[in-house]
Amino acid sequence: MKLIIAIVKPFKLDDVREALVSAGVEGLTVSEVKGYGRQKGQTEIYRGAEYQVNFVPKVKLEAVVDDAAAAKAVEAIKAAAATGKIGDGKIFVVNVEDAVRIRTGETGAAAL
Amino acid sequence: MKLIIAIVKPFKLDDVREALVSAGVEGLTVSEVKGYGRQKGQTEIYRGAEYQVNFVPKVKLEAVVDDAAAAKAVEAIKAAAATGKIGDGKIFVVNVEDAVRIRTGETGAAAL
Amino acid sequence: MKLIIAIVKPFKLDDVREALVSAGVEGLTVSEVKGYGRQKGQTEIYRGAEYQVNFVPKVKLEAVVDDAAAAKAVEAIKAAAATGKIGDGKIFVVNVEDAVRIRTGETGAAAL
Amino acid sequence: MMSLKFKGLAGLMLAAAIVGAPVASAWAQEAPPPAEAMMEAPAEEAAPIAEAAPVEEAAVEEEVATIDAGDTAWMLTSTALVLMMTIPGLALFYGGMVRKKNVIATVAQSFAITAVMSVLWMVVGYSLAFSENSNPALQPFVGGLSNAFLAGVAYDGVSGTIPEYLFVVFQMTFFIITPALITGAFAERMKFSAMLMFMVLWSLVVYAPVCHWIWGGGFLSDEGVLDFAGGTVVHINAGVAGLVCAIVLGKRKGYGVDNMAPHNLVLTMIGAAMLWVGWFGFNAGSALAANGLAAVAMLNTQVAAAGAILSWLVIEWVERKKPGMLGMASGAIAGLVAITPAAGFVSPQGALIIGLVGGAAAYVGAVWLKKLLKYDDSLDVFGVHGIAGIVGAILTGVLADAVIAGEETAAAANAGTQFIGVLGTVAWSGIASFVILMICKFTVGLRVSEEEEVEGLDLSQHGESVHS
Amino acid sequence: MMSLKFKGLAGLMLAAAIVGAPVASAWAQEAPPPAEAMMEAPAEEAAPIAEAAPVEEAAVEEEVATIDAGDTAWMLTSTALVLMMTIPGLALFYGGMVRKKNVIATVAQSFAITAVMSVLWMVVGYSLAFSENSNPALQPFVGGLSNAFLAGVAYDGVSGTIPEYLFVVFQMTFFIITPALITGAFAERMKFSAMLMFMVLWSLVVYAPVCHWIWGGGFLSDEGVLDFAGGTVVHINAGVAGLVCAIVLGKRKGYGVDNMAPHNLVLTMIGAAMLWVGWFGFNAGSALAANGLAAVAMLNTQVAAAGAILSWLVIEWVERKKPGMLGMASGAIAGLVAITPAAGFVSPQGALIIGLVGGAAAYVGAVWLKKLLKYDDSLDVFGVHGIAGIVGAILTGVLADAVIAGEETAAAANAGTQFIGVLGTVAWSGIASFVILMICKFTVGLRVSEEEEVEGLDLSQHGESVHS
Amino acid sequence: MMSLKFKGLAGLMLAAAIVGAPVASAWAQEAPPPAEAMMEAPAEEAAPIAEAAPVEEAAVEEEVATIDAGDTAWMLTSTALVLMMTIPGLALFYGGMVRKKNVIATVAQSFAITAVMSVLWMVVGYSLAFSENSNPALQPFVGGLSNAFLAGVAYDGVSGTIPEYLFVVFQMTFFIITPALITGAFAERMKFSAMLMFMVLWSLVVYAPVCHWIWGGGFLSDEGVLDFAGGTVVHINAGVAGLVCAIVLGKRKGYGVDNMAPHNLVLTMIGAAMLWVGWFGFNAGSALAANGLAAVAMLNTQVAAAGAILSWLVIEWVERKKPGMLGMASGAIAGLVAITPAAGFVSPQGALIIGLVGGAAAYVGAVWLKKLLKYDDSLDVFGVHGIAGIVGAILTGVLADAVIAGEETAAAANAGTQFIGVLGTVAWSGIASFVILMICKFTVGLRVSEEEEVEGLDLSQHGESVHS
Numbered sequence A, B, C: 001m002k003l004i005i006a007i008v009k010p011f012k013l014d015d016v017r018e019a020l021v022s023a024g025v026e027g028l029t030v031s032e033v034k035g036y037g038r039q040k041g042q043t044e045i046y047r048g049a050e051y052q053v054n055f056v057p058k059v060k061l062e063a064v065v066d067d068a069a070a071a072k073a074v075e076a077i078k079a080a081a082a083t084g085k086i087g088d089g090k091i092f093v094v095n096v097e098d099a100v101r102i103r104t105g106e107t108g109a110a111a112l
Numbered sequence D, E, F: 001m002m003s004l005k006f007k008g009l010a011g012l013m014l015a016a017a018i019v020g021a022p023v024a025s026a027w028a029q030e031a032p033p034p035a036e037a038m039m040e041a042p043a044e045e046a047a048p049i050a051e052a053a054p055v056e057e058a059a060v061e062e063e064v065a066t067i068d069a070g071d072t073a074w075m076l077t078s079t080a081l082v083l084m085m086t087i088p089g090l091a092l093f094y095g096g097m098v099r100k101k102n103v104i105a106t107v108a109q110s111f112a113i114t115a116v117m118s119v120l121w122m123v124v125g126y127s128l129a130f131s132e133n134s135n136p137a138l139q140p141f142v143g144g145l146s147n148a149f150l151a152g153v154a155y156d157g158v159s160g161t162i163p164e165y166l167f168v169v170f171q172m173t174f175f176i177i178t179p180a181l182i183t184g185a186f187a188e189r190m191k192f193s194a195m196l197m198f199m200v201l202w203s204l205v206v207y208a209p210v211c212h213w214i215w216g217g218g219f220l221s222d223e224g225v226l227d228f229a230g231g232t233v234v235h236i237n238a239g240v241a242g243l244v245c246a247i248v249l250g251k252r253k254g255y256g257v258d259n260m261a262p263h264n265l266v267l268t269m270i271g272a273a274m275l276w277v278g279w280f281g282f283n284a285g286s287a288l289a290a291n292g293l294a295a296v297a298m299l300n301t302q303v304a305a306a307g308a309i310l311s312w313l314v315i316e317w318v319e320r321k322k323p324g325m326l327g328m329a330s331g332a333i334a335g336l337v338a339i340t341p342a343a344g345f346v347s348p349q350g351a352l353i354i355g356l357v358g359g360a361a362a363y364v365g366a367v368w369l370k371k372l373l374k375y376d377d378s379l380d381v382f383g384v385h386g387i388a389g390i391v392g393a394i395l396t397g398v399l400a401d402a403v404i405a406g407e408e409t410a411a412a413a414n415a416g417t418q419f420i421g422v423l424g425t426v427a428w429s430g431i432a433s434f435v436i437l438m439i440c441k442f443t444v445g446l447r448v449s450e451e452e453e454v455e456g457l458d459l460s461q462h463g464e465s466v467h468s
């Protein structure tokens, strides 16, 4: 199994979720994160004091999928999250050794 | 070493933490996340406009443990987090290559 | 490629980011998390009712870097995040199988 | 879900029927006199209050009652201030103390009560509290129905030196805040429908009579019980009802185990501050005029609130090591409650004493007593309003000042008489609240399901949540 | 970015020039009389209001007008209350309903409007609304410029029984809140610069004349149109302008698809509550005195708000299964709007009816009508203020009570006349708002860019954000 | 930890002893006359204010002083409004500007100060500010102790046309807000115990005397310094003390490096709005009556606030490219500060000028000056209150209007005299604040530890935090 980590623009969240679901992914977990990269943050100025906000709001999606489904899932995210502008984000793939569904105790691909 | 990622119901957080501690896990890190899966979110209606909230609040626990302790930790989480109802969550196990304790510079299992 | 996960004290975030950038890391993703470990949380008492806050606020940095750059990045974090006091945090290293830059479709090290 | 709610509505109607039946029959018997004939009556009805609160010039005893623009201006303002106490004041005070998942439900309770009570006061509450009961045997205990739907309350009616309509709406704001205070006791677990039903019944069966006893010419005013602005009528009354609710409903799921820390004490601070500011309308407004009595009541209110904060602060600093914002807000409310019955009877020096004692007493009530007796009065309605209210009521008897209260009143005032007032109110509020809860329990049911409680009342009761 | 903003400023100046030109020429023609000679005028100008709102004693007709301290006290208070309605009241009511990324921008609109309108009222607004136009052909439609910069408004001038300056500042608060109400219709998408420009023009071209029509001795008051506190002048006027704005600006990006749930209904609750409390100043303050009329207006206000909440609550409970906080807040505002034109003309019983009907009507407007017609009136300015305003205006004609409104006024009152008032206001506000929007569109542009809309107006318009 | 706090308490007691010693000896020497003999005095004491604020009818000079219900109504209201300025107004204004980890601690400061100052005013503050010092050599500088614990302040005492107790509580609210204003300067780093100790000493050693100088018959009123509602007594005084605090305490850890952006400008907006609304009580209330003077003071207040917002908005729009909510809130406060000394002396046209200039000056103070001089006045107490206060004080001398201020006063008014008032206050507040800080520093210590500062004051000082 693979853990697919995608960092995307917040307003793309629903598009990406739908794309993943269409690609057969049945579950995923989302966190609000702040990103640093080529896309730079805003500067906020309050009474003359500048605060460089170095981070840009992003969302991180994590979905564990079957080895076979990984490539398709990556493609789905890529297609749905792209705007072509800087800051579109990244996808990382990490190997997962085991998965468990807490409710049933199922393990492996059956747990996803 | 293994990174154990558990996504569980928020009100189970303290139970799971205690279970892990009993199982010998000495440290862990928690994030508030939103989950998508079989358990569906609420629909909120404001002045007739429906907003489908697709995500359910969950917490994600991450604990890095010794290879030997991994199975026991997974069991502990499973036991503590289960309610038997849909949405109980998942546990994923990922291999970790190295760990460092920043304060002391210790590495490997000693860093946990 | 390696995913470097660092859990550090919140007020060290900017220092660590700068250190990583100096070490050649071009992107990273940050989440606000709560940590449990040797450093204990506060007890809050409201009208005589004690609430043990078991968790301490931490930030989690995730940066995917080239295999070659991993050691240097770990060193940079270690140096920048250390205060010598309990609760300084941990660094974990996980193997990453693939990376994609959504905007361009580049993969592998080029995507970072 | 649908059926659940209809059960709720049905229960409400049932409740209305229960109340309505005697009301209707009483109505039929009383044969209310035509509006014109009633015109004088309200001025008389207001008299007991005027007596209890001696004004410098005995305006009410003049032959022709006329409206004073200055007094009217102040009472218009006071009405606005007391409304502000409930919304947004109390709503925020309580809203900040609950967990985030229950904040909307908590503020919604105060808001809904404001609406329901306003209409109910007009329909029958005012009449039950302030009209003369045509049955002399009942008059000591409850008003009649002659002013139901404000029949017989005239546009040019005068109450003391203010328009009668203004007296109606000023007292309406007391009718609103009293049930709203109770909601703190069962916060985070009661069904919205059950809450509404309970409050409708409680306000008619408990508040209106108790108000009549003391301010409507009932038996406690005959006894000489002093209650300037509602220490007994409002605070003890609500405090005891709250205690009964807390015990009957039982503890919140996870009480003593889960983290139930107040989610946002900034909201609580705003609420406490608005309660404080609004209390000027409550206490100084209870002079029913813009005069020296209103002035001393305002000064007393301020000094007592401040004194009680200092008490709480010092005790907490010693016991808890750190003085907290919640403690100061609690102290403020405790002091305001304690001075309420006394505001127009004691000197500022007396007020300071009442504040200092009231603050300490409420600390004991909310922190020590609750721990000891192990009930879950979520936001300490009894601990703060009940205890400080009782302390204030008793001290009013002790500290009544001849210069402020008038020689006669001050001489007659004593802790014993005050205690009778406390006792009567505790007994009636306690028993009746229990019975009403039972009625609600076996019609609409009191508590939300466990699952709904875990999910939070915002979503389960209102389908709304805070997104931030 | 810089150039963009300068474009904005340039537009603003252009707008000033557009308005300024006729103003300047009118000024030149009018040759305003020296200040002393004007001293009497304002008292006369205020008379139409006094007529529309019969006071018990016809103070204004006394030979020597004098100030009554009681009336003055209440009007000082009322002014503070109405200011509080806009900031922080309306700002929070709206701020809680938008998404978190737009909350600062939303509250900033009310705040900025408060500043701009205050100055504008002094500069020319007051004069256009309340001065006598020296051209008798224009007088039915708009005031003159004789009071521009408050020339001719004297320190010792008296308006009714209050200082003239007080009348100026009390009416100023109405001039502030009316445009601020409109901002709800185009929330989350309009440029700050365009918003300012629109409001400057709208307040002078729409508000000031309509105010003159009804309260400044204009043609609608001659027609006998009744509007006690601004149902037509304020609420229908703003509601219709809001509708036009919503349609012209178009829907928010993602409307019907993205989650646009109110981000914090606690803020909305605070706002609704402060609007409610402040409305006592609005309605009871419109009696311009602390008397029986103010008292009944306050009671009516309270009862109508409560009644409308109950209407909304019940309908929502049936239709949506759960009654919500947003619904109760909306109901409250609907009831307050509906009673506004009637507050000093109907009995409390009539007020209850107006509240019940107004709440239901606004529900229809905000929930059903908007869905049906598919415009994006973000926060339902038309649905709530427009619809409830129209219902209230008509019902004022039907329910005017001889005892409260006076026999003559009540006899003359009828739905038909009221409808003329509604029609005139709808037409003028609708057409003029459209034209002004077009002017803004082709100078500074109306909407922020798509990217800015996605990022949120807090950052894009103000460079600020909420960090929590 | 425990010991730390006890050190704090000990310091407090020490401070009390320091103040108490001379107080006690003075008390012994003065042999205060029995209460009855004092009854007239307060009316006389109030006279300087009445002189400074010419009322239409010289009510205070009548043979028998009587209470006017209208004036009393307005002053009761004003007192409520000024209390609202501090809590929740100022608490929120400041609370929104700090980082989230310090918000509870920040609002707690205003709340605690409200409690402490209320009691302190009763105990000795009122007497030091407003009583006649029996030692004629001291009378120009500070009041005596004859009114300590409100001895000699009678229930039927009259101050002008209002009850004396009302004058006491109205002035109490000024005694509360002034130290609370200072807290903005050292926000996010001062110990709660040190803060309390500093404020107790400062209010007695600085506020009470300066108040006496100008309003209590002291030397500045003899000089003819004009200060209608506290531009000098309150704002310059607090602004200078704030500057000294900021410099002595030093910068916040991470200043200029860490992100210290205001965490929630919605709170700041609410606070600014409530300050604004409350300021009507502050300024129009300082007329001490409901009359034409109060009316013009209210109109002036509104116009100046609005004008200052426009100034700030335009400058910021040009310099920062985007106009912000914080800017508008800051501008509002600046305008309100600037008009405070002038509110009852200038015409509305003059008020607009004062607002425009005051807003611009405060921008310079808060944005440019602070950058230049590199002190960390966290929330710009000096930049806004100090600078705008000075500008307002001077302009009062320039713009005093014969019609409003009275011919004599206006003729005598001049910038030079005003400057003397400014200078005296700056000097005394500056020096004494420094000395008091030193006392605190070497007893309880001023700053929290670095670790506590990083953790946030909410947890470290109060053991509480916002959970959302």
Ligand SMILES: Nc1ncnc2c1ncn2[C@@H]1O[C@H](COP(=O)(O)OP(=O)(O)O)[C@@H](O)[C@H]1O
Binding pocket: A007, A034, A035, A036, A037, A038, A039, A040, A056, A058, A085, A086, A087, A088, A089, A090, C026, C027, C028, C029, C030, C062, C063, C064, C065, C101, C102, C103, C112
């Ligand atoms: N090496 C990395 N490791 C972890 N996260 C990264 C890394 N590089 C970028 N990111 C995340 O991806 C987001 C987008 O990257 P950025 O460089 O701004 O634009 P782009 O994806 O268009 O190259 C960043 O905000 C950050 O959250």
Ligand SMILES: Nc1ncnc2c1ncn2[C@@H]1O[C@H](COP(=O)(O)OP(=O)(O)O)[C@@H](O)[C@H]1O
Binding pocket: A026, A027, A028, A029, A030, A062, A063, A064, A065, A101, A102, A103, A112, B007, B034, B035, B036, B037, B038, B039, B040, B056, B058, B085, B086, B087, B088, B089, B090
């Ligand atoms: N494949 C997956 N990858 C990542 N997270 C998942 C995955 N499937 C489920 N989850 C997480 O687990 C939670 C529970 O899953 P769900 O399907 O609702 O119920 P259950 O665990 O009972 O099967 C989800 O809300 C989501 O956060």
Ligand SMILES: Nc1ncnc2c1ncn2[C@@H]1O[C@H](COP(=O)(O)OP(=O)(O)O)[C@@H](O)[C@H]1O
Binding pocket: B026, B027, B028, B029, B030, B062, B063, B064, B065, B101, B102, B103, B112, C007, C034, C035, C036, C037, C038, C039, C040, C056, C058, C085, C086, C087, C088, C089, C090
């Ligand atoms: N085994 C672990 N797995 C995941 N996170 C850990 C683990 N141990 C510690 N942490 C994280 O590191 C933080 C610091 O650890 P702690 O034991 O408090 O101090 P130190 O790093 O000085 O040993 C914790 O708050 C937690 O977030």
